[in-house]
Amino acid sequence: EQKVVLITGCSSGIGLSLAVHLASDLSKAYKVYATMRNLDKKQHLLESVTGLHRDTLAILQMDITDQHSILAAQRSITEGRVDILVCNAGVGLMGPLEVQSEDTMRGILEVNLLGTIRTIQTFLPDMKRRKHGRILVTGSMGGLQGLPFNEVYCASKFAVEGVCESLAILLQHFNIHVSLIECGPVNTNFLRNLTKTELSDVSVEVDADTRSLYEMYLHHCQKMFQNAAQDTDDIVQVFLEVIQSPCPLFRYYTNSALLPLSSLKLTALDGSQYIRAMSKLIFSVENADTPK
Numbered sequence: 412e413q414k415v416v417l418i419t420g421c422s423s424g425i426g427l428s429l430a431v432h433l434a435s436d437l438s439k440a441y442k443v444y445a446t447m448r449n450l451d452k453k454q455h456l457l458e459s460v461t462g463l464h465r466d467t468l469a470i471l472q473m474d475i476t477d478q479h480s481i482l483a484a485q486r487s488i489t490e491g492r493v494d495i496l497v498c499n500a501g502v503g504l505m506g507p508l509e510v511q512s513e514d515t516m517r518g519i520l521e522v523n524l525l526g527t528i529r530t531i532q533t534f535l536p537d538m539k540r541r542k543h544g545r546i547l548v549t550g551s552m553g554g555l556q557g558l559p560f561n562e563v564y565c566a567s568k569f570a571v572e573g574v575c576e577s578l579a580i581l582l583q584h585f586n587i588h589v590s591l592i593e594c595g596p597v598n599t600n601f602l603r604n605l606t607k608t609e610l611s612d613v614s615v616e617v618d619a620d621t622r623s624l625y626e627m628y629l630h631h632c633q634k635m636f637q638n639a640a641q642d643t644d645d646i647v648q649v650f651l652e653v654i655q656s657p658c659p660l661f662r663y664y665t666n667s668a669l670l671p672l673s674s675l676k677l678t679a680l681d682g683s684q685y686i687r688a689m690s691k692l693i694f695s696v697e698n699a700d701t702p703k
């Protein structure tokens with residue numbers, strides 16, 4: 412019997428690659444419901460799957476900020492069940508906190524946090540009833556450690572960690588496995604799609620120190636993406652490991668090079684070491700121009 416997989420945010424990036432990969436499985440082991448907010452963007456997905464995939468792929472509209480749209484997608488699943496739910500859709504936000512409007516901040520939390528919760532809420536009762544299911548969530552290193560100029564994004568991703576860890580404890584009793592796939596920088600449209608504050612555009616006064624630190628951060632970020640970003644194929648491999656594991660773990664890290672910094676939070680529980688190390692990495696002058 413095919414495993415029914417529903418993935419959110421499949422018009423680009425990680426969601427798109429995962430949908431293509433699973434739908435192209437030669438043994439047709441998966442029936443993939445690739446969902447996206449805007450069906451006008453389905454062309455890229457359709458072009459990426461070769462041959463006929465009527466029995467392994469269906470594309471559905473689903474905006475995770477809209478409960479009606481989630482329920483409509485759920486009703487369109489002909490098998491009447493989801494075995495593997497992949498909560499992947501997400502958006503970023505970068506810039507000094509003081510310039511972010513309430514609407515912008517709500518928008519990020521609405522997608523990354525409430526959208527993820529809503530999606531899980533919708534499919535959870537059936538998984539519980541069937542005592543069977545997997546929930547995979549695209550997490551971020553920004554959900555494990557703070558990053559300057561990413562306060563609201565990190566808040567949303569930290570919050571997702573809290574949701575997932577809490578659920579994982581309970582859902583063991585229902586044979587439902589929750590897993591977070593923690594990603595560092597990935598070559599996707601994420602940077603292009605995220606809301607990035609251009610200091611020239613904002614009406615709020617931003618002090619000179621913040622401006623120059625923001626420039627340094629943007630430079631660091633660009634370097635990180637140039638030198639350390641993974642391809643979506645690498646991320647898909649980790650998702651496959653989770654999907655194929657008989658007993659998946661709670662957290663997976665796609666890029667082990669980023670772990671030492673993160674682990675400083677555990678070696679010094681007062682937080683000081685991590686904060687110092689991250690600040691040095693991003694803001695020290697000697698790091699500003701040396702490629703990593």
Ligand code: NAD
Pocket residue numbers: 419420421422423424425426447448473474475476499500501502503522526549550551552594595596597598599600601602604
């Ligand atoms: P992406 O921008 O290519 O993909 C995000 C997808 O989410 C897009 O297809 C977008 O249309 C969709 N989306 C946004 N709002 C939505 C909504 N309301 N309803 C449904 N779909 C919506 O970027 P990506 O890198 O593939 O991002 C996927 C996930 O990976 C996100 O959760 C992101 O936070 C996480 N992530 C990405 C990176 C990175 O560097 N690219 C790093 C860590 C974590």
